Amino acid sequence: MQLAKSEQYDQYDQERLSIASDNSNINDPEEKEKIIPSLYMDRKWEVITNPDVTSYGQVSFQDCKFIVPQGEASVDNKINSTYIDDDKFNLLQKEIPESPVVWYPLKHQRTTMFTSFIKWRGVVLKIYKDCFLCRLVDQDGNSPDEEAEILLSEISDEDLQLIDIGAVFYWSIGYQTNPSGSRTRSSIIRFRRLPVWRSEELSEAQKKAEKTLIALGIA
């Protein structure tokens, strides 16, 4: 049964969003906001590289706000490179549906699934020459907190520059199931790209603090 265009988009968005969320351990809305636009990146690729695939065309996709500005693309490379397998690229190349139907491969065909045994949230406490000390908190609360010295060689070049006291990262260990069905053991350490403090936030905090101090009678 064919789904209406908008339903297809919605379904696709939901699936893609859940895939990214499942795999990336991103819990806070601040970072999620950044990731959601990236979900459309591969759709953008479909349109640009296969402009004749659908009758909707690139303009329609832009109207639907599926095209993200180029500037944002680099932020989300990590997602595509880490979690979205290149096999999907091949599938789309080989099985281009006829116009005007937009073809979306079944979820199990196009995704890389990650089944984690453990997901830690880590905070950097100290940095040494070849490693950093961190506190690891099991995100499922199944095991007690741990403190580990993680080797810097385990961190990607892109993430090395993010290591600082207080920097937050996620460490997932589990199985990665590729679209072809093959499974590989996987350990992913990914540092959060946290935004900077904005002057408005600090002013807001200052106002709240003044209000609190007055209310507490210690202003």
Add this chain to the structure above:
Amino acid sequence: MLTPPLNEEVEISIFGPGYGECILIHIGFNDWIIIDSCINPSSKEPCAVEYLSNIGVPLDTDVKLIIATHWHDDHIRGIGKIVSTCSNATFVCSDGLLTKEFVTFIKAYGARPGLTEGVNEFDIVLKSLETSHRTPKYASAEKALWKRNGPNGKPPCCITALSPADFAIHLSKIQLKELFPQENTTKRDVVAPQPNNVAVVIWIEVGDIYLLLGSDLENSPDKRHGWAAIVDSNLRPEGIASVFKIPHHGSKNADLPEVWEKMLIKNPLAVMTPFSKGNVSLPTLEDINRIKSQTSEGYITAPPRVKRVKKPKIVEQFVKGATKSIYQANSFFGHARFRADLKSLPIDWKTELFQSATSLNSLKV
């Protein structure tokens, strides 16, 4: 079997380290003091709230004082819930802590739930105080925090802070200023600064019983603060304590022989919680032997270093390949309870140990 203390009994209960420690004191006649907070790893509830509820203590009326000796994460987990539940208790924190800079810092980080638990706890505390129109009390050296004059046959009780010294408060204010986030700097978790200059040491006098609760105060080469400042002070309350909460998890840098000589009876009841951070584990074997040389009545709420809980093989393989070392941060959780009759002299402490709590003499290190 958990039963409440009798009216004329003093109780000291020490919990930890669910990550941190918590001390509960019954000063007789249903008056309770809570010092710091930790979470019971099984129930995920603040130990103080859980224990007092279990023994039938009404939290809103019987808890008189809640003291946060310092704002390190391992001493304030769950304190927000304690402050909101014990709605009539006075909240005490170190002088110099609630500066405009620190409260702004709390408000900035508090608006980002999930980033830093310790800071969020303090934000909950401030909100609870604000909604219940309570003004916090500041603790500083030689300052009385709470007093019961002893009407109706109740024994008099006085709770006094022995630290922080004025100089430590000054140092702390400088330290806290540095924590304040600057515009355009990356948001990160807060890692509490070291050293901890403003830990609140508490002296409790109830009837003829004296207690010295050492918090995490360490020695300083500068005698204007740290343990030397307390020992040398001629303003501190008189008396020698029969119970000592050993400071800073028994570490050598928090041990001053003069404290044992001048402020404690011989062979006092001494109790502590363990601590571990990375490859640092307290107390060390040397610490335990040093404390045992001072008293035969030493207790700890859990063994200082425990083996990691093993995870699935695949996890262990990756962990082994990616780390130089890994340790379990939280040791087993335990509860050490001491009770004494206010009227009996000499004071006879009845010791009860729950879960992983043990005496130093029977500890296998």
